Amino acid sequence: MLLDDHFLERFGVEYAPGEIIFCEYEPGHEFYLIHSGSVKIVKLINNREKIMDVMYAGDVFGEQAILEAEPRSATVIAAEPTKLLKFHRDNFDALLQGNPQLAFKLLVIFSKRIYDAKRRLMILLLNEPALKVMDVLCMLAEANTSVDLHSQVVLETSVKDISSWSGMSVEETQNALTHMVNLGKIEMYPEKIVVKNILDFQRQVNSRRKQMFS
Amino acid sequence: MSDVISGGGIRTRTYKSQAIVYFEGDKSESIYILKKGKVLLTYLRPETGEEIKEEVRPGEFFGVKSALGKYPREENAQTIGETVILILSPVDFERIVLSNIQVVKKMLRVFSNQLRRIGRAVREVMGETNSVDPANELYKIADHYSGSGRPQQALYAYKKYMEYYPDGKYASNAMRMIRNIESGNYQAPVVAVADEPVMSRPSVSESDDDFFASESSAGAGSSFDDGNANSEFSDFDDYDDLGGLSDFGTEMDSFVSNSPDDGMMDDFGLGEPLSSSPEDKYNEAVAFRNNGDCTHAIKLLDEIKADKSVSDPDLLHKVFIETGRCKLEQGKLQEALSELSLFLKNYPRSPFVKEALLEAGNVYLKAGSKDKAMAYLKKVAAMPPRDELNQQALALLKQHKF
Secondary structure, eight states, rough: OOOOHHHHHHEEEOEEEEETEOOOSBOEEEEEEEEEEEEEEEEEEEEEEEEEEEEETTOOEHHHHHOOOOOOOOOOEEESSSSEEEEEEGHHHHHHHHHHHHHHHHHHHHHHHHHHHHHHHHHHHOSSSHHHHHHHHHHHHHHHOOOOSSSSSEOOOOHHHHHHHTOHHHHHHHHHHHHHHHSSSEEEEETTEEOOHHHHHHHHHOOOOOOTOO | EEEEEEEGGGGEEEEEEOEEEEEEEOOOOEEEEEEEEEEEEEEOOOOTOEEEEEOOOTTTTEEEHHHTTTTOSSEEEEEEEEEEEEEOHHHHHHHHTTOHHHHHHHHHHHHHHHHHHHHHHHHHHTTTOOOHHHHHHHHHHHHHHHHTTTTOOOOOOOHHHHHHHHTSSTTHHHHHHHHHHHOOOOOOOOOTTTTTTOOSSSOOOOTTTHHHHOOOOOOOOOOOOSSSGGGTTTTTTTTSOOOOHHHHHHHHHHHHHHHHOOEEEEEOOOOSOOOOOOHHHHHHHHHHTTTTTTTHHHHHHHHHHHHHTOOOHHHHHHHHHHHHHHHHHHHHHHHHHHHHHHHHHOOOOOOTHHHHHHHHHHHHHHHTTTHHHHHHHHHHHHOOOOOOOHHHHHHHHHHOOO
């Protein structure tokens, strides 16, 4: 385990299955490390609860509270009997001092978050729906390091996911995707999209991106 | 360029002037420390296209984020003058920084500033100037859990609402819900399911007669016949063969029995719109329906329809379908069909067409008109892309052994 036992005594909290750890939009001052068990990260989308992620022992969540007192961006619910270590923002420095492993974990989490946010910004800045959709597909392909971009790429995604990344309505996104299907550039299946030539999409997006500011 | 392997797999590499350490888009797990010389990182700022040049100073790391986050390099790294660089694997990097927590803290500070800056830029591009009110959103979550039969989660959220917003506009409702749940008076809403067993004792709801007495509806005529494959459903307004009144009466009964009668929801029935923005109102309406109060849900939905400032087509489309759903739950089947028919006629290319067709299938199921129900559900089941609506339609077809 990452942390010594005395941390568990001092910072340990236990949750029963189904118990909420924190709720989206609640102000947050603490972040958590899972000692044992697992939690579901959920959001209400169109009044339906959607599971965004599941986290297990060793994972950290709620870390945005370290930076600033922003409301929580998702709800976290214990998926089974779960033991967490709960750390207040004020203890952060002292905690890092004693737990460089945790600090390292946070570096990795922030690296990923920065990339996601930057990528999202780049997609949103493109001015054509088709290009936005292409760039979302490129991003999803790039995110998977084991994917060979030179052959056809299978992406586990949906119209709704793409619409949320591109900041467009589901209808607009669907139209752009349908157009690509009609052109034979992609194939759509339940929960996945096959892109025939992702490098071609990358070229088109990059070339437009260069033109945007010239 | 020359490599020297030092302890723990760390390599020292000497570069000539103007050498490329890496290109933007490269994938690599290596992390670098500049030992001697100069490295220039070059990238375009996404918002402006402006070229940014950052100089790495001796002793500083670079290439950290992309290596740790496992994504492509975001900048070009080029040497200026002869330069010596240490190349680390993520494991080496971890070992080094773990022994020097100050380095990690400094990096976390830099990263958090970057994250904040990009987050701000994203919000600006999205036009999120009027940010949502966390108090209202928190209350909506509480209502959602209350309405979906999860009192413990609802209790948590209502309590948090009271903790942070004791003077909030929903405070009295939240307190009442807390008391109800804590005193065991919480009653899970009954969700109307189309395939409930038909009750044996017939009864009449206020809308039964209307359904058969009236022949046309707002969507009368050649509704939903835009010439595409959907045109086979242009009989949306044709209610003639919906079956006998007695069958229908028994279907209605299950609805009547589902009405909440414990007074728990009375406090929601103040007749005042509880929320301001159209999106808020829509969510509130869904919460009302989940709580079994379709009358107030419809009132809010009507307000959105009447609001000329609402321009989001997705929201308007959802409002039509939600109205249909409320009418269905109220047992006002003809009105439900009119609403859905009008929607399909006016917005045949909406992304919510499939949802509307599924609801129409549900209405016909409720009305005991199996042929039509089957036609609509089959249509939904076959509509690409395959998603949960297809699954729901297939499940209903299976349940009803169509």
